[in-house]
Amino acid sequence: MQAMFDRVAPRYDVANTIFSLGQDRHWRRVAAAAAAAGPGDTVVDVAGGTGALAHELADAGARVLALDFSWNMVATGAARARAAGDDRVWWCNGDGMRLPLPDASVDAVAIAFGLRNLPDPAAGLAEFARVTRPGGRVVVLEFSHPTWAPFRSVYTRYLVGAVPALARVVTSDPAAYRYLAQSIQAWPDQASLARIISGAGWSQVRWKNLTGGIVAAHQAVR
Numbered sequence: 001m002q003a004m005f006d007r008v009a010p011r012y013d014v015a016n017t018i019f020s021l022g023q024d025r026h027w028r029r030v031a032a033a034a035a036a037a038g039p040g041d042t043v044v045d046v047a048g049g050t051g052a053l054a055h056e057l058a059d060a061g062a063r064v065l066a067l068d069f070s071w072n073m074v075a076t077g078a079a080r081a082r083a084a085g086d087d088r089v090w091w092c093n094g095d096g097m098r099l100p101l102p103d104a105s106v107d108a109v110a111i112a113f114g115l116r117n118l119p120d121p122a123a124g125l126a127e128f129a130r131v132t133r134p135g136g137r138v139v140v141l142e143f144s145h146p147t148w149a150p151f152r153s154v155y156t157r158y159l160v161g162a163v164p165a166l167a168r169v170v171t172s173d174p175a176a177y178r179y180l181a182q183s184i185q186a187w188p189d190q191a192s193l194a195r196i197i198s199g200a201g202w203s204q205v206r207w208k209n210l211t212g213g214i215v216a217a218h219q220a221v222r
């Protein structure tokens, strides 16, 4: 998993924008707003990749730590931020399953398109609960399942047909995008993920469907 993300890191953001048909920025903005973190708040962006969500959170004034276990993702994100003169985000190469943070030390944890990749998502959510102060929040932005059946079948054809075909042209690692399509199909639907989140120590779980449910932003309180 680590090696796969190391390989895709240089072209990761461009590929995201192409495959999401330009929707990915909007999705992350919704997730950043759901984190409800502003000046004085500390947020961890787990599996932060090159920091796309971390920058949205920093735009709201929060202090942000972007953590990812792919060195190339962290290095790419940090180098781009440095080149842009943006020093608002702290970068950390680490494992989202074992956050290098004390108990109840942050106001929110956010994770975008990362929970699906953790070896044990429920244990990951419990680890996020450990580092979040009582009353703090978790936001999970993740691929989900379109709610309208006709749209779901068109989308499934795009996912299993067009995404791997496009990946052969725009990325250096088509296998990574076959994995993407398979892992999205195997992922729990909105209500099932909400139950996993509550079972990991979170309350008041709710979610918002985005782009017809292709993506969902789940939010909960510690």
Ligand SMILES: C[S@@+](CC[C@H](N)C(=O)[O-])C[C@H]1O[C@@H](n2cnc3c(N)ncnc32)[C@H](O)[C@@H]1O
Pocket: 001, 002, 005, 006, 046, 047, 048, 049, 050, 051, 052, 053, 067, 068, 069, 070, 073, 094, 095, 096, 097, 111, 112, 113, 114, 117, 118, 119
């Ligand atoms: C699909 S990318 C999402 C990146 C970013 N959050 C975004 O929205 O663009 C998934 C990320 O999860 C990271 N990841 C997977 N398992 C991880 C783990 N156990 N701990 C930390 N990061 C992990 C990968 O290295 C990769 O950067």
